[in-house]
Amino acid sequence: MISETRRTAQLRKAAGEIFQAALDAANPRVAIQRHLQRDGEKLLVNGAIYDLGQGRVYVVGAGKASAAMAAAVEEILGDRVSDGVVVVKDGHSLPLQRIRVHEASHPVPDARGVHGTAAILALLAETRAEDLVIVLISGGGSALLPAPVEGTHLTEKQAVTRELLACGAAIEEINAVRKHCSRLKGGQLARAVQPASCLTVALSDVIGDPLDVIASGPTVPDPTTYQDALGVLRRYELQDRIPASIWRHLERGARGEQPETPKAGEACFEKAHHLIVGNNLQSLLAAQERAARLEFRTLIVTTALQGESREAARALSAFLLEIRRSGIPIPPPACLLFGGETTVTVRGKGKGGRNQELALAGAIAIAGAEDLVIFSAGTDGSDGPTDAAGAVADGETWARAKAAGLDPLRALEDNDSYHFFQGLGDLITTGPTLTNVMDVTLLLAG
């Protein structure tokens, strides 16, 4: 096998270190400790002060990172935590002192999620005005907190989501319907927290950190109405394709026969505060700092990278080639940082993930160029249905692949990026990181 030139090997090593800085910043423990500090009987939250001496502290939450977030809260508040329940994805739990951890199914919700949600609601039924409820939210929280409205079943709610996805409805439209089929989403958890104070602590896995989208916004006002939800279903002509129980529920709501989701200005938000302790941007900023310390010129280009992975790869490769050519937008040694989440339209029969496919398409586009590296990985440590987080490619990947009997073009055509990079030893593997702030893509030019 041909080995990398020295400078390229250095760049690859640097990319790994820079990515590690992004991961460290998204570590739930680090993220929460950066924003929450205890000072005796006071909890300091980015300048705001909560008096812990007055009432009890409850911790609830859901999401892939919520056990790790709960552990960090226990570390800070210790025995001041009275009780708590968090729901996590299977395999994402941690041993905790006072907060109970429920495992449930993700991305398809199951009965265990319903039970976990019921445990949270039971806990919140006890709250008093002097209490503080800390709500820990992270990616996956929506599926892990299923709470079908009365008279409907979990599988009926799922059927609606499936129909909406199949007809190409926008995520905002899907959420308008989902929030009105749930007893918790769209701000309704904030109602359940009343009369206590409500501090939402979130790790964002959504572009732009919209609080009403992360985990379906259980503690923020919902701008949409029952009428909107019915309008969406009518627009896609789904009246006859969704369960009758759901349709009846939405119609009753539209007639004012049951309460709307809470709107901005409602009483339940008077004692509600929100804090995003980790997101893609904070991770990119940490990565940028590390890159600067490694003596790269740096630029965070966007945290909104999206679209088809191989198309994004083409645009990113054009960036790299232009840095080499003209030093635009910054001259080498350069590190451009991108965040976001691309998607793969699967056409082949291979194995891979969005980050691995991006790296593969990038390797093809920069083949033969000197000292250019593309590094792309998911901060949750997983990329598609593989055990890798992503992959790293450079201008020599093409030649090394050919020498090893691997065909980059065929691998791309067959969506087989995993086996391609496995064959080269260029997969990035971190194991589960218990966090998720989307993907990080690094472009390095030496």
Next chain:
Amino acid sequence: MISETRRTAQLRKAAGEIFQAALDAANPRVAIQRHLQRDGEKLLVNGAIYDLGQGRVYVVGAGKASAAMAAAVEEILGDRVSDGVVVVKDGHSLPLQRIRVHEASHPVPDARGVHGTAAILALLAETRAEDLVIVLISGGGSALLPAPVEGTHLTEKQAVTRELLACGAAIEEINAVRKHCSRLKGGQLARAVQPASCLTVALSDVIGDPLDVIASGPTVPDPTTYQDALGVLRRYELQDRIPASIWRHLERGARGEQPETPKAGEACFEKAHHLIVGNNLQSLLAAQERAARLEFRTLIVTTALQGESREAARALSAFLLEIRRSGIPIPPPACLLFGGETTVTVRGKGKGGRNQELALAGAIAIAGAEDLVIFSAGTDGSDGPTDAAGAVADGETWARAKAAGLDPLRALEDNDSYHFFQGLGDLITTGPTLTNVMDVTLLLAG
């Protein structure tokens, strides 16, 4: 009709001024005068000196801008120009003093192009070692300089190009074949210039300014061979689909029975120099300077924007929304500058161009956002088969369109960006600019 808010109107006006600076920098006269100066009997070219007292000066060239470039050379050198021939696209000629202008067909070459090319070759047959030949190259030069090899006809060459395009061959592959079917492309004009000195002055309309691609590189070494050309035709199984005369010619060449295109290091390049006087980057730099003077923070993001126009629009809109949200990559008031050339896959029956479609898809993506502007236009003053150069859109375009009875989504679906922006009075029209350094796209956030 709803009118724009004041700040948005200011941003749109600023975008127009910034684009004008890009156009000014690409103006052939300005571009040439920036790089070529006369000092008595000396011609100063970016530090190099040509002694005009020794021999004659000839000017030849081809491309959409070559008459305007020739006018600039006449202005500088006056009666020191002995003779000259340039070939331009129909409607792109200018009255000149000493240099003859031939009009010919573009993009499909015709017999007038063949005659113009013959006139150039006749002129170059007279050159002596003490002479200087200035070769003026700009976009379109390849089609305007047709010189089929002996025993083949223009239409046969065209048939080959058509077959290669139809089977999806890469531009490098197409050029390898075309250069070996021509008596001028791929460095062969440099041979014809011998024994005189050869100064190529180019306006680049290609991403990355590859001199061997602009106008098919008539004065630079050709890295490809007859064998390569045959390999391309075999790879796409075109042996039986191309004219027999062309195949025979390539086989004779591969057997060494006729001269190869000149390679790097050959004598004909010893007295050859090249100068790119205008390109997308130089225009973006001028535009950036103007934007900075208008008190925007500025960043040239890339000169390699490409891909499907509406996909590019989505990525660019994400940039704008992120500037509004988090000040990444630069906070408002911000002007991001992009260059390149996107493409439209026509599916509808409407009228439009790549820049207009990009602006339309952008208007949809940023609908409702405050004080964001997307301005996109071709520096040649034309965009698709329309009389507009491009269009300007902002966060209020959607609402203004709705109020005017225009449907943005339907217009995009039908590739009908021209009538959409015509209805809003938001087309950009410059008329023919007699230059081309690809497109300029500006993103402004106030």
